[in-house]
Amino acid sequence: MSVVIETHSLTKVYEAAFRGQDVHALEDLNLEIHSGEIFGYLGPNGSGKTTTIKLLLGLIFPTSGSMEILGNKDIGSPAIRKKIGYLPEGAYYPDFLRGEEVLRFYGQLYGLGGAELRKRVAEALETVGMTRARMRLVRGYSKGMRQRIGLAQALLNDPQILILDEPTTGLDPIARKEIRDILANLRDEGKTLLISSHELLEVELISDRVGILSEGVLQMSGKLDDLLTNREVIISVLNAPPQALEKLAAAGIQAEDRVEDRVALRIPDTVSVYQALEMCRAENLALQSIAPRRETLEELFVRVIKDAQPRVPIGAAEKKGS
Amino acid sequence: MLMDHIRGPWTIAVYTWREGMRKKTLIGFLILSILVILGSSFMTAFMTQTTVGEAQTDIEAKLIKDICVAAISIFGVLITIFISASVVPTEVENKVVYTVLSKPVRRFEYLLGKFIGVQLIVIINLVLMGGLFFIALYLKQRILPTLLLWSIFLTYFEFLIVSAFTFAVSCASSSAVLPTIAGLFIYITGNMTEYLKDVYVRAGQTGLWIDELTGKLAYGLYQVLPNLQNFSLRNQVLYLQPNDPPRDVMIPNLIVYGLVYAVAGYLIAYWVFRRKEL
Numbered sequence: 001m002s003v004v005i006e007t008h009s010l011t012k013v014y015e016a017a018f019r020g021q022d023v024h025a026l027e028d029l030n031l032e033i034h035s036g037e038i039f040g041y042l043g044p045n046g047s048g049k050t051t052t053i054k055l056l057l058g059l060i061f062p063t064s065g066s067m068e069i070l071g072n073k074d075i076g077s078p079a080i081r082k083k084i085g086y087l088p089e090g091a092y093y094p095d096f097l098r099g100e101e102v103l104r105f106y107g108q109l110y111g112l113g114g115a116e117l118r119k120r121v122a123e124a125l126e127t128v129g130m131t132r133a134r135m136r137l138v139r140g141y142s143k144g145m146r147q148r149i150g151l152a153q154a155l156l157n158d159p160q161i162l163i164l165d166e167p168t169t170g171l172d173p174i175a176r177k178e179i180r181d182i183l184a185n186l187r188d189e190g191k192t193l194l195i196s197s198h199e200l201l202e203v204e205l206i207s208d209r210v211g212i213l214s215e216g217v218l219q220m221s222g223k224l225d226d227l228l229t230n231r232e233v234i235i236s237v238l239n240a241p242p243q244a245l246e247k248l249a250a251a252g253i254q255a256e257d258r259v260e261d262r263v264a265l266r267i268p269d270t271v272s273v274y275q276a277l278e279m280c281r282a283e284n285l286a287l288q289s290i291a292p293r294r295e296t297l298e299e300l301f302v303r304v305i306k307d308a309q310p311r312v313p314i315g316a317a318e319k320k321g322s
Numbered sequence: 323m324l325m326d327h328i329r330g331p332w333t334i335a336v337y338t339w340r341e342g343m344r345k346k347t348l349i350g351f352l353i354l355s356i357l358v359i360l361g362s363s364f365m366t367a368f369m370t371q372t373t374v375g376e377a378q379t380d381i382e383a384k385l386i387k388d389i390c391v392a393a394i395s396i397f398g399v400l401i402t403i404f405i406s407a408s409v410v411p412t413e414v415e416n417k418v419v420y421t422v423l424s425k426p427v428r429r430f431e432y433l434l435g436k437f438i439g440v441q442l443i444v445i446i447n448l449v450l451m452g453g454l455f456f457i458a459l460y461l462k463q464r465i466l467p468t469l470l471l472w473s474i475f476l477t478y479f480e481f482l483i484v485s486a487f488t489f490a491v492s493c494a495s496s497s498a499v500l501p502t503i504a505g506l507f508i509y510i511t512g513n514m515t516e517y518l519k520d521v522y523v524r525a526g527q528t529g530l531w532i533d534e535l536t537g538k539l540a541y542g543l544y545q546v547l548p549n550l551q552n553f554s555l556r557n558q559v560l561y562l563q564p565n566d567p568p569r570d571v572m573i574p575n576l577i578v579y580g581l582v583y584a585v586a587g588y589l590i591a592y593w594v595f596r597r598k599e600l
Binding site for chain 2: 014054057058059060061076078079081082084086088089090091092093094096097105106108109110111113150153157163
């Protein structure tokens with residue numbers, strides 16, 4: 001797959017006024033996003049996600065390093081912007097306008113007019129499921145509807161690349177699912193999506209690759225299947241007495257998720273499943289199930305952020321390896 | 323190709339105008355000004371009649387003119403400064419600027435659209451206020467007050483200069499407070515440039531270095547700041563016949579003068595905004 005977004009040692013430092021301390025928002029970022037993938041861009045608050053997006057859109061300017069979008073280094077050129085759709089986090093849409101009018105405004109900024117504009121607006125409304133609410137004033141929209149209109153304005157130009165900043169934040173579970181489905185459909189249509197989010201479950205469900213950012217440094221990047229390698233086995237047993245669990249804990253087998261009389265035992269890498277089963281039998285524990293368990297993105301995220309070495313960029317190494 | 327460069331700014335201008343005309347502060351100023359203008363006509367009904375016939379009508383007309391000219395100047399400039407100071411910082415604050423500038427719109431075009439939108443608002447407010455004044459004066463004197471039309475026309479160019487510089491400061495600011503203060507400063511000093519000339523002429527007589535420095539500073543400001551008094555036909559509106567032509571003013575020169583300062587203000591705004599971190 002071809003690379004559509006690429007950054008080379010991208011660094012952004014916000015210089016402090018007077019005698020304050022400079023803020024290193026982004027350090028030596030080397031990122032590659034491939035055509036037709038959903039890239040989940042993760043990180044805690046203030047980790048540099050929005051800074052990266054703003055740099056890619058030319059809203060702020062890099063301290064050093066460079067960026068390429070679709071092979072073009074002139075990030076701010078109208079030719080590039082025609083191929084990008086952007087949904088900012090918590091954007092405001094003029095509430096005195098109707099949903100359709102908002103889209104007509106943004107469509108005109110893309111240089112669309114007449115029948116073509118009407119067609120694109122109708123298509124975008126259809127895609128985000130807002131056709132029926134198109135003539136309602138934005139002030140009467142729910143948060144989910146505003147987010148859909150925001151997504152629709154990003155889709156008006158049928159962009160090759162979609163950059164979405166927190167697209168599901170603050171939405172109810174149904175609205176999240178609907179937005180997630182829309183994004184997955186867009187990926188299936190061949191569009192490239194860069195999604196910055198705190199919603200790790202959402203990202204895990206739809207992303208092909210993720211990047212984890214902490215304190216402006218890309219800590220980890222790659223395919224989800226390659227990153228979520230920590231696989232464990234969970235053995236469920238019934239009626240386990242505390243003394244038996246203490247003995248198992250001494251061997252490194254931790255009990256977790258006690259539900260009524262059932263206990264889930266997490267088997268670490270250092271203990272084989274056969275050894276664990278032998279120990280359970282020795283303690284007369286009633287075996288209920290044995291199941292493999294893959295580490296979740298949330299667990300990976302927490303682990304990476306905890307282990308993060310501030311100001312030690314690994315982007316270049318990841319780039320070579322990927 | 324040219325249409326592509328015009329369409330974006332014009333779309334933004336119309337949007338700015340539609341949004342601006344809904345701002346409560348602006349509506350408040352406009353309603354107040356209209357009340358004052360309409361009120362001036364009612365006030366004449368309660369005046370004690372000291373003379374008769376035409377002389378009495380002239381006194382009443384002068385009262386209307388006095389109040390209306392002041393109302394248009396005060397509320398007009400407040401509306402101009404308020405809207406010029408707020409359009410860009412508000413859009414940065416509510417992130418509309420992100421969605422607009424991520425489209426194929428250059429910053430130059432964005433600012434041009436915002437600036438034209440501001441001018442549409444200023445012009446429409448001026449036409450509303452001036453129109454009411456025109457009607458009030460016509461009803462009182464039964465003579466078409468063409469001089470008033472010239473006065474309102476030139477007042478727009480005065481507001482254009484104030485607007486351009488307020489707009490320039492707003493592009494460097496994150497809130498509307500500083501540009502509002504700057505706009506008031508430009509309006510006040512722009513109406514007092516003759517005093518700066520006086521300071522320059524009188525300075526240097528004591529031989530003290532501070533005196534000379536003050537004189538040079540005043541001269542510098544006199545040269546740079548626009549002389550907004552040039553645009554004022556206030557005394558002519560008050561004391562000449564309503565249908566007299568304007569006297570002692572070169573209207574084409576004043577238009578060019580106003581446009582030069584407006585373009586300078588816009589270019590400063592662009593220079594500030596072109597590398598602004600949003």
